[in-house]
Amino acid sequence: MYLAISLLVTVAIASVVGTVLQQNEPYQNYIIKFGPFWHEVFLTLGLYDVYSAGWFLFILTFLVVSTSVCIYRNAPTMVRDMNHFRLDMQADRMRLMKHHLEVETHDPANAEQTIRQLLRRKGYRLRSRDSEGQRVIAAKKGALNRLGYLFTHLAIVIICVGGLVDGNIALKLKELSGQIQPETRDIPASEVPEISWLPKENPSFRGNVNVPEGGSASLVFLQLRDGYLVQPLPFRIALKDFRVEHYESGQPKSFESDLVVFDETEAEPLEATIAVNHPLIYKGHAIYQASFQDGGSLLDINAWSLNYETVEQQQFATAVFQNMEVETSRGKLTLEVDDFRLFNINPAEEGSGKRFQNYGPNFKFKLRNAQGEAREYENYMTPVKLEGRWFYLSGMRSQVSDPFFYLHIPADPNQSLDRFMNFNALLRNEPEIRKVAEQATAETFVAMGVSDDKMRAEVIDTMARLVNLFATDGFNGIVSHVETHVPEERRMQVMDAYMKVLRNVLSAAYAEVLTREGVDLSADVSEQDAVFYDDAINAMASLPAYGSPFFLQLKNFEHVQASGLQIAKAPGKGVVYFGFFLICAGVFMMFYIHPRRIWVMFNPNNDRTTVLLAGSGDRNLREFEQDFERLKQQIARDLKQP
Numbered sequence: 001m002y003l004a005i006s007l008l009v010t011v012a013i014a015s016v017v018g019t020v021l022q023q024n025e026p027y028q029n030y031i032i033k034f035g036p037f038w039h040e041v042f043l044t045l046g047l048y049d050v051y052s053a054g055w056f057l058f059i060l061t062f063l064v065v066s067t068s069v070c071i072y073r074n075a076p077t078m079v080r081d082m083n084h085f086r087l088d089m090q091a092d093r094m095r096l097m098k099h100h101l102e103v104e105t106h107d108p109a110n111a112e113q114t115i116r117q118l119l120r121r122k123g124y125r126l127r128s129r130d131s132e133g134q135r136v137i138a139a140k141k142g143a144l145n146r147l148g149y150l151f152t153h154l155a156i157v158i159i160c161v162g163g164l165v166d167g168n169i170a171l172k173l174k175e176l177s178g179q180i181q182p183e184t185r186d187i188p189a190s191e192v193p194e195i196s197w198l199p200k201e202n203p204s205f206r207g208n209v210n211v212p213e214g215g216s217a218s219l220v221f222l223q224l225r226d227g228y229l230v231q232p233l234p235f236r237i238a239l240k241d242f243r244v245e246h247y248e249s250g251q252p253k254s255f256e257s258d259l260v261v262f263d264e265t266e267a268e269p270l271e272a273t274i275a276v277n278h279p280l281i282y283k284g285h286a287i288y289q290a291s292f293q294d295g296g297s298l299l300d301i302n303a304w305s306l307n308y309e310t311v312e313q314q315q316f317a318t319a320v321f322q323n324m325e326v327e328t329s330r331g332k333l334t335l336e337v338d339d340f341r342l343f344n345i346n347p348a349e350e351g352s353g354k355r356f357q358n359y360g361p362n363f364k365f366k367l368r369n370a371q372g373e374a375r376e377y378e379n380y381m382t383p384v385k386l387e388g389r390w391f392y393l394s395g396m397r398s399q400v401s402d403p404f405f406y407l408h409i410p411a412d413p414n415q416s417l418d419r420f421m422n423f424n425a426l427l428r429n430e431p432e433i434r435k436v437a438e439q440a441t442a443e444t445f446v447a448m449g450v451s452d453d454k455m456r457a458e459v460i461d462t463m464a465r466l467v468n469l470f471a472t473d474g475f476n477g478i479v480s481h482v483e484t485h486v487p488e489e490r491r492m493q494v495m496d497a498y499m500k501v502l503r504n505v506l507s508a509a510y511a512e513v514l515t516r517e518g519v520d521l522s523a524d525v526s527e528q529d530a531v532f533y534d535d536a537i538n539a540m541a542s543l544p545a546y547g548s549p550f551f552l553q554l555k556n557f558e559h560v561q562a563s564g565l566q567i568a569k570a571p572g573k574g575v576v577y578f579g580f581f582l583i584c585a586g587v588f589m590m591f592y593i594h595p596r597r598i599w600v601m602f603n604p605n606n607d608r609t610t611v612l613l614a615g616s617g618d619r620n621l622r623e624f625e626q627d628f629e630r631l632k633q634q635i636a637r638d639l640k641q642p
Contacts, residue, residue: 018050024223085127085138094614108609148589158579165572182227206568212295295562309429381554383411410535437463
């Protein structure tokens with residue numbers, strides 16, 4: 001009993017873990033969530049696929065065998081006890097019982113009839129026996145309490161059998177024998193080798209597939225540790241339409257799919273709509289609305305160069321899940337578009353009066369070099385207002401487990417990138433920067449009354465070199481240059497001088513950009529333009545860490561959505577439900593049906609008959625004591641005895 005309870009508690013805890021911890025996710029997701037150490041611990045314990053773990057299936061099997069043996073050994077005894085009235089009761093034993101009554105009557109026939117009617121009204125079943133001039137009546141009720149024990153134990157067996165049916169023991173055995181092997185590569189289903197395919201008549205499975213609008217699928221993918229298996233379906237599912245409702249904040253409220261099921265065995269296709277918690281049950285297959293994602297949205301992109309001395313932008317069209325090779329100043333790169341999101345909900349700034357803010361559409365992509373190393377980016381389509389200013393946001397990270405580092409490119413008064421890109425290109429145009437430096441130096445020398453041409457040339461060279469260092473490597477490039485070429489005792493002094501010179505030439509270059517735009521600088525730079533300058537310098541200082549030779553701006557899109565379907569075939573579910581019904585009935589019988597027995601013995605003695613009444617109850621003794629007391633009073637009153 002202790003072992004059985006311990007095993008049941010273990011199964012219960014494992015079931016809670018399997019409910020709380022999302023099962024059969026890619027291992028990379030668990031590493032990101034729990035870290036390498038706990039990932040290995042959970043992996044060793046089999047917590048990522050609890051219901052198919054070897055130890056879990058072993059416990060279920062052991063419970064089935066041990067409980068079945070228990071039922072086999074004890075059920076006949078319990079059934080016999082349910083029908084055994086114990087008519088061999090002796091008078092001495094009855095008098096020793098706590099609850100008994102002994103009266104005398106001159107009319108035993110009437111007394112027996114009265115007692116029989118009274119016991120039947122109280123729900124007792126009666127049996128009688130005559131022996132040696134004595135008549136014994138045995139009454140009992142609540143015998144179904146024993147049936148509750150049988151139902152409860154039988155329910156454990158049935159539930160465990162249902163769990164074993166859906167636990168894919170056959171799949172485990174095939175894997176151990178080498179008949180199947182999970183595929184770990186990210187390749188189309190048509191290229192997956194036969195050893196990673198399951199038979200169409202597989203009795204039990206649970207897999208996922210994403211179906212884009214206008215597309216269809218006739219298979220699902222079963223996650224198995226660090227790989228997957230392909231499970232063909234006996235029908236084809238097409239997604240006719242997908243709908244999402246949002247709250248005012250932009251958060252998804254509900255989503256549903258209009259499906260069409262094509263089955264060769266049916267004359268007409270089946271059309272149905274599914275939603276979260278409202279699946280379609282079709283020929284033993286449950287089709288759930290599990291998630292949604294992009295289904296290959298079409299994107300129009302502007303690529304702004306960040307490394308050239310002139311403003312260059314190229315327009316091209318791509319789509320989510322498409323890859324393309326591009327030639328850049330840093331060699332050949334592969335552009336991999338991974339996702340598009342129409343709504344992006346983030347916490348709003350303090351003081352805005354809102355809890356959340358919708359940043360608008362964005363798309364995610366990777367830039368992969370020839371060595372296979374990749375950086376992931378997410379670019380927002382429209383500028384976002386932060387601290388009262390508008391920025392184009394682009395996030396970057398080198399590892400999937402890292403948070404995004406965001407580049408904030410300020411938007412000009414026209415909400416465009418033109419001013420920033422012109423400023424950035426000018427700083428990379430050495431001839432133009434020399435002109436700006438010459439003009440700034442000439443004005444400074446005239447104001448100071450200096451006419452040394454050699455000094456002027458040196459100052460111009462220094463300005464151009466500092467701007468080039470800043471444009472190439474940011475402020476870190478200037479610091480590295482000083483640490484490499486200047487003695488340590490003079491570094492602070494030289495660094496201060498360099499920063500003053502750099503600020504002067506950057507300010508002059510920015511003034512040149514504003515002049516080309518037609519901005520009137522006769523009254524000096526406006527506060528708005530000055531703030532833009534500071535934000536632009538901060539953004540340019542971050543470009544070396546940004547790591548991309550271009551900035552991709554989303555100009556237009558055609559949104560295509562995909563429905564994430566989970567399809568499950570679980571014949572053991574009905575078995576488990578039946579076991580659940582049995583265990584509820586069994587527990588009810590055990591706790592609310594109380595076995596009770598009453599014996600009545602008629603013992604003739606000359607012209608009188610002694611009536612001996614005794615009873616016992618297994619549970620709720622106080623209630624039985626009250627009932628027996630009322631029974632005693634009723635019998636005494638009917639027999640007209642004190």
